[in-house]
Amino acid sequence: MTIKAPATVGMAIEDVDTPCLLIDLDSFERNVEIMGQFTKEKGLRLRAHAKTHKSSDIAIYQIEKGGACGVCCQKVSEAEALVGGGVRDVLISNQVVAPKKIERLAALATRARMLVCVDGLGNIGDLSAAAESSGAIIECLVEIEVGGNRCGVEPGEPAVRLAKAADAASGLRFSGLQAYQGSAQHIHDFTERKAAIDAAVSVVARTVDMLQAEGLHCDIVAGAGTGTGTYYFESASGVYTELQCGSYIFMDADYQSVLDDTGKGIGEFENSLFIYTSVMSKARVGKAVCDAGLKALSVDSGPPVIFDRDDVTYLEPSDEHGLIDDPGNVLTLNEKLMLIFGHCDPTVNLYDWFVCVRNGRVEALWPVTARGMCL
Amino acid sequence: MTIKAPATVGMAIEDVDTPCLLIDLDSFERNVEIMGQFTKEKGLRLRAHAKTHKSSDIAIYQIEKGGACGVCCQKVSEAEALVGGGVRDVLISNQVVAPKKIERLAALATRARMLVCVDGLGNIGDLSAAAESSGAIIECLVEIEVGGNRCGVEPGEPAVRLAKAADAASGLRFSGLQAYQGSAQHIHDFTERKAAIDAAVSVVARTVDMLQAEGLHCDIVAGAGTGTGTYYFESASGVYTELQCGSYIFMDADYQSVLDDTGKGIGEFENSLFIYTSVMSKARVGKAVCDAGLKALSVDSGPPVIFDRDDVTYLEPSDEHGLIDDPGNVLTLNEKLMLIFGHCDPTVNLYDWFVCVRNGRVEALWPVTARGMCL
Numbered sequence: 001m002t003i004k005a006p007a008t009v010g011m012a013i014e015d016v017d018t019p020c021l022l023i024d025l026d027s028f029e030r031n032v033e034i035m036g037q038f039t040k041e042k043g044l045r046l047r048a049h050a051k052t053h054k055s056s057d058i059a060i061y062q063i064e065k066g067g068a069c070g071v072c073c074q075k076v077s078e079a080e081a082l083v084g085g086g087v088r089d090v091l092i093s094n095q096v097v098a099p100k101k102i103e104r105l106a107a108l109a110t111r112a113r114m115l116v117c118v119d120g121l122g123n124i125g126d127l128s129a130a131a132e133s134s135g136a137i138i139e140c141l142v143e144i145e146v147g148g149n150r151c152g153v154e155p156g157e158p159a160v161r162l163a164k165a166a167d168a169a170s171g172l173r174f175s176g177l178q179a180y181q182g183s184a185q186h187i188h189d190f191t192e193r194k195a196a197i198d199a200a201v202s203v204v205a206r207t208v209d210m211l212q213a214e215g216l217h218c219d220i221v222a223g224a225g226t227g228t229g230t231y232y233f234e235s236a237s238g239v240y241t242e243l244q245c246g247s248y249i250f251m252d253a254d255y256q257s258v259l260d261d262t263g264k265g266i267g268e269f270e271n272s273l274f275i276y277t278s279v280m281s282k283a284r285v286g287k288a289v290c291d292a293g294l295k296a297l298s299v300d301s302g303p304p305v306i307f308d309r310d311d312v313t314y315l316e317p318s319d320e321h322g323l324i325d326d327p328g329n330v331l332t333l334n335e336k337l338m339l340i341f342g343h344c345d346p347t348v349n350l351y352d353w354f355v356c357v358r359n360g361r362v363e364a365l366w367p368v369t370a371r372g373m374c375l
Numbered sequence: 376m377t378i379k380a381p382a383t384v385g386m387a388i389e390d391v392d393t394p395c396l397l398i399d400l401d402s403f404e405r406n407v408e409i410m411g412q413f414t415k416e417k418g419l420r421l422r423a424h425a426k427t428h429k430s431s432d433i434a435i436y437q438i439e440k441g442g443a444c445g446v447c448c449q450k451v452s453e454a455e456a457l458v459g460g461g462v463r464d465v466l467i468s469n470q471v472v473a474p475k476k477i478e479r480l481a482a483l484a485t486r487a488r489m490l491v492c493v494d495g496l497g498n499i500g501d502l503s504a505a506a507e508s509s510g511a512i513i514e515c516l517v518e519i520e521v522g523g524n525r526c527g528v529e530p531g532e533p534a535v536r537l538a539k540a541a542d543a544a545s546g547l548r549f550s551g552l553q554a555y556q557g558s559a560q561h562i563h564d565f566t567e568r569k570a571a572i573d574a575a576v577s578v579v580a581r582t583v584d585m586l587q588a589e590g591l592h593c594d595i596v597a598g599a600g601t602g603t604g605t606y607y608f609e610s611a612s613g614v615y616t617e618l619q620c621g622s623y624i625f626m627d628a629d630y631q632s633v634l635d636d637t638g639k640g641i642g643e644f645e646n647s648l649f650i651y652t653s654v655m656s657k658a659r660v661g662k663a664v665c666d667a668g669l670k671a672l673s674v675d676s677g678p679p680v681i682f683d684r685d686d687v688t689y690l691e692p693s694d695e696h697g698l699i700d701d702p703g704n705v706l707t708l709n710e711k712l713m714l715i716f717g718h719c720d721p722t723v724n725l726y727d728w729f730v731c732v733r734n735g736r737v738e739a740l741w742p743v744t745a746r747g748m749c750l
Contacts (some may be wrong), residue, residue, distance in 0.1 A: 003747055017750050074695040077379070094695065095655050097708055100392060119658040120708065122421040143658075146450060150696050151656035151664050182693065264628070279708050280470050281526035283518075289470075289526050293485060294721045296749050300674055300692075317675075318557065319426060319720050320449040320469065320749070321525050323665070333495065346669040348517075352747055360636055371747070372378055372727055374671050374695070375392050 011362045012192060013219040014336065018278040019292040021351045022338065023366075025358040027272035029065075034268055035248045037068030037254045042235045044155050045069045047091060047222065049246025050227065053347050054078060054353065054370035056085020058249065063087070070113070070249070072244050076101045077373035083112045091115040092221070093178060093244060095151055097123050097213035102130045108134035117143040117178045117219075119153050119290070124172065131171025132259065141178040141220060146303040148182040155179075155203040156210060163216050174216060179204045180223030197233040204237045249273075252301070252344040274307060274338040275347070276355070277322065279331050288324040288331040292339060293317040295362060296350065301342030378727040386737045389711065391438060393653040394667040396726045397713065398741075400733040402647035403624060403674075404440075409643055410623045411442030420444045422466060422597065424621030427720050428451060429745035431460020435622065436464070445488070447619050449475045452748035455650065458487045460744050466490040466516070468553060468598070468619060470526055472498050476750070477505045486512035488641045490595075492518040492553045494528050499547065506546025515541040516553040516595060521575035523557040530554075530578040531585060538591050549591060554579045555619065556597030572608040578615045623725040627676070627719040646737045649682060650722070651730070652697065654706050663699040663706040667714060668692040671725065678718030689714065 006017035016022070039046040048062040050071040059082055062068040070089025073079050079090045089112065096105050096116050108114050109131065116138045118124055131138045142162045145152035153159055159177065167174040184196035208218050222242040231248075234240040250273035277292035294317045297304055304314050306324075313325040321338075324331065339348050352371050356364040381606035391397070414421040423437040425446040434457055435441040445464025450453050454465045464487065471480050471491050483489050484506065493499055493515045520527035528534055530656045534552065542549040549637045559571040583593050597617035606623075609615040625648035653665035669692045672679055679689050681699075688700040697714075699706065716722050727746050731739040 004750070006750055013513045017473070019749055097655050098392070099709075116619075119656055122708065144658065150693060150698060151658060153658045278473060279492055280472050283526060283528045284520065291749075294673065294675055294718075294723045298669065299672075300669055318525060323525060326436060333497065334474075350747065350749075372725065374394055374666075374725075375379070375381055 005353045005355075007353075007355045007362045007365060007366050009362055009365060012060070013357050013360050013362065015275060016278050016355055016362065018336065020276050021257035021354050021368075022274045022276040022346065023250075023354050023356045024086060024274070025356050025363060026274045028268040029358075031249050031272055032062060032066035032252070033270045035245060036065070037245055038059050039111070039235070044235055045242045047072050047242045047244055048249075049073075049093070049244050050078065050082055050370075052246035052250065053082070053348060054341050054368050054373070055084050055353075055366050056087060056369045057366040059085065059087045059107065062249070069242070072246075073370070074097040075107070075370075075374055076104050077197065077375040078370040079108055079114070081370035081373055083108055087112065089113045091222070093117055093180070095119060095123065095143070097126070099126070102126050106130035106134035106136060106138065109138050110134055115139040115141060115175060117151070118162060118166060119143045120149050121162065121165055124162065124169055127169045127170035137171060137173055139173045139175040141176050141222060142166065142174070143178040143180075144204070146179045146181050146203055147184060147196055150182065151246055152178070155207040159207050160210050160214060160216075163211055164214065166276075167216055175224065176220030176241070177204065178223045179221065194233060200229055201237040202238055205237075208239060247344055250344045251338065252341060273344060273348075275304065275341055277337050277339055278320075279324075279333055279335045279337070282329075282331060282333050285329065286325070286327055288326045289313070290314075290322040290337060291320070291334040293321045294319050295321075297339065297341040298343050298346035298350070300346065303337050304339040304341040307340050308338065312337075380728045380730075380740050382728075382730045382737045382740060384639060384737055388732050388735050388737065391651055392736065393651050393711065394671040396723065396729050397649045397651040398625075398729050398731045399647045399649070400731050400738060402645040403731075406624050406626070406644045406647055407437060407441035410620060411440070414610070414618055415442055419590075419610055420613070420617045422447050422617045422619050423624075423645065424448075424468070424619050425453065425462075425745075427455055427621035428723060428729075429456070429743050430741050431457050431462060431744045432741040434460065434462045437624070444617070447621075447746070450745075450749055451479050451483070454483055455479065455487070456745035456748055458483055462487065463572055464488045466597070467659050468492055468555070469612055470494060470498065470518070472501070474501070477501050481505035481509035481513065484513050484748070485509055486532055490514040490550060491518060492526070493537060494518045494526050495651075496537065498538055499537065500594050503544035503546045511546070511683065512548055513546065514548045514550040516551050516597060517549070518553040518555075519579070521554045521556050521560060521578055522571060523555050525557065529554070530582040534582050535585050535589060535591075535689060536707070538586055539589065542591055551593035551595030551597065551616075552579065552582060552597065553598045554615075554669045562667040569608060574625060576609065576612040576614055582611075583614060625719045627716060643655055644680070646715050648719060648723075650679065652712050652714055654699075654708055654710045654712070657704075657706060657708050659705060661700070661702055663687070665689075665697040665699055665712060666695070668696045669694050670694075672714065673714040673718050673721035673725070674722065679714040681717040682713040682715050684712065684736040687712075
């Protein structure tokens with residue numbers, strides 16, 4: 001089945017069908033501009049994370065207008081969609097270990113610059129064999145565990161061993177380190193967050209030095225930051241060379257609640273992505289029900305917030321409904337609301353279309369190119 | 376982009392790509408058979424809820440082999456997908472209030488028997504106008520609030536007023552009541568759950584009697600139960616005539632934890648749906664990482680359970696990873712695991728394909744026909 005778009009270009013925003021993803025283009029473009037400027041001033045590369053948007057339109061925009069050198073993604077199938085959409089420099093910031101997936105990665109490497117993370121010796125051998133047989137080069141970043149509590153080997157010696165193996169393997173190139181301190185992104189307190197990143201930076205620096213002593217240069221030291229909250233620590237570290245920010249283009253409620261050193265919210269990026277929803281029941285006094293529930297937004301970081309309204313509150317989702325507290329009974333049937341949701345990446349993955357609006361009209365429809373691509 | 380299937384028919388289960396949805400056909404067929412027998416013995420109609428599977432293959436199977444009279448769904452776009460797939464009797468167990476959606480519902484009613492829930496007078500007028508102009512009949516169930524804490528008018532007089540309006544409106548037919556006690560489905564204690572359903576049954580019975588006294592017969596009294604846990608109360612009530620069970624075909628971890636009157640788990644249905652996942656990193660001692668995270672399963676009802684393994688535990692998801700506790704370091708790279716997830720409906724909605732297996736081989740690939748259809 002083809003998924004019908006919820007809007008047509010030129011349509012007034014009030015006529016857009018719901019629930020859907022709505023991009024405020026002015027805010028989106030400002031977010032892209034700010035991060036592009038920031039990385040340029042710091043002399044860093046920006047490799048924007050496409051796991052956030054899964055869209056080749058947005059990836060190309062980030063590269064052409066927002067100073068990005070390329071993108072990251074997490075899955076081979078996402079990389080296929082992005083390369084198919086015209087992106088020519090893609091890091092799969094993840095391990096690719098299944099034989100069939102390795103074959104597909106090697107095939108992609110004949111069409112675009114492809115990089116991948118490694119954290120095991122056997123995997124390096126498998127990647128090398130596939131690269132050799134496709135005649136392409138696959139670039140490898142050795143992933144080190146720096147508090148992300150996920151993939152990656154220990155920094156120091158274990159990382160050096162893998163780097164040497166990648167450097168020696170035919171068909172592969174050792175290009176540097178992946179050192180993503182994922183969990184620090186969501187530490188809301190400034191001092192604790194800085195301490196977490198400082199600890200990561202110090203072990204990364206030591207590993208870079210050990211590699212250098214072996215004649216292995218890290219062109220890329222990556223993984224720093226995402227949306228907001230940490231990327232300015234890593235950019236000031238003198239160690240990281242590539243930022244992998246993703247959520248900065250959209251923001252979400254959880255990143256928005258991260259605090260700066262004065263205890264205030266970090267304000268450089270604006271919410272540019274919303275769920276557009278309609279009131280579909282006003283049968284009960286003091287309550288309303290909207291058409292966006294668990295299949296329209298991810299609640300792993302908490303329920304959504306209703307944008308620009310302090311008179312009504314989204315209470316809880318069920319599969320296809322959102323229960324709204326409406327103490328003043330101000331909402332009316334078919335009234336539209338904009339929701340800021342807790343976590344943008346898994347929410348975007350639910351939709352096939354971004355409806356892009358400016359000045360109250362639909363200006364563009366962008367497909368979520370890699371929606372559902374988890375292989 | 377078309378989403379590639381993770382398997383081909385005839386493939387050995389070990390060769391299926393991950394993460395994906397896996398149906399154990401033997402268990403699935405037994406579940407369908409048991410519910411079909413149960414409703415037949417009780418003299419009730421089964422209107423299986425297609426919001427769970429969003430698949431016209433499964434809907435047709437439930438009707439042809441599992442005794443269902445038709446299906447429910449929650450969205451007009453789902454109904455379009457199901458009618459397009461050959462289903463001829465569909466209740467949208469939800470309100471349809473947006474003008475364009477009402478038009479599409481009226482168009483569907485020219486191709487299939489279409490029923491919808493109503494909880495407002497204005498909506499009845501809008502549905503009537505659209506039905507008249509399409510020349511079709513739309514059947515209406517008046518939805519009453521019986522503890523679901525969502526849509527629906529109060530039982531008694533408010534319901535009677537709406538029923539009279541639907542009965543009088545041209546193009547519409549009053550067909551009965553929708554009375555879904557959604558929240559009781561997940562009360563894990565038997566006595567509390569029975570009390571919640573008994574309270575609902577009593578107000579439903581009173582409303583049916585009041586309608587009868589006005590000459591309005593309820594052919595359908597529906598909404599009873601889902602997966603398990605409550606449907607046997609409603610079926611014994613003598614009031615409900617149609618069961619809307621959905622999750623019984625698959626089961627999930629949350630329904631599986633509902634207890635019977637002896638304090639034991641309710642055992643009539645088997646887990647037949649799994650996330651198939653692979654170990655993609657074994658870089659750290661005592662831990663493993665699999666390829667199924669927040670974009671591969673919904674965690675609104677808690678993290679998944681690893682099927683048939685007591686030596687390893689799924690700890691927590693990130694967007695594309697699942698962190699696994701592996702204290703004995705027994706897992707190996709590319710090893711496959713089956714996950715029972717907390718909540719089947721929003722998880723199924725993440726995928727385009729069901730991979731159906733029997734005796735270790737892929738027997739069929741069923742598209743998730745209405746995946747992502749939320750309009």
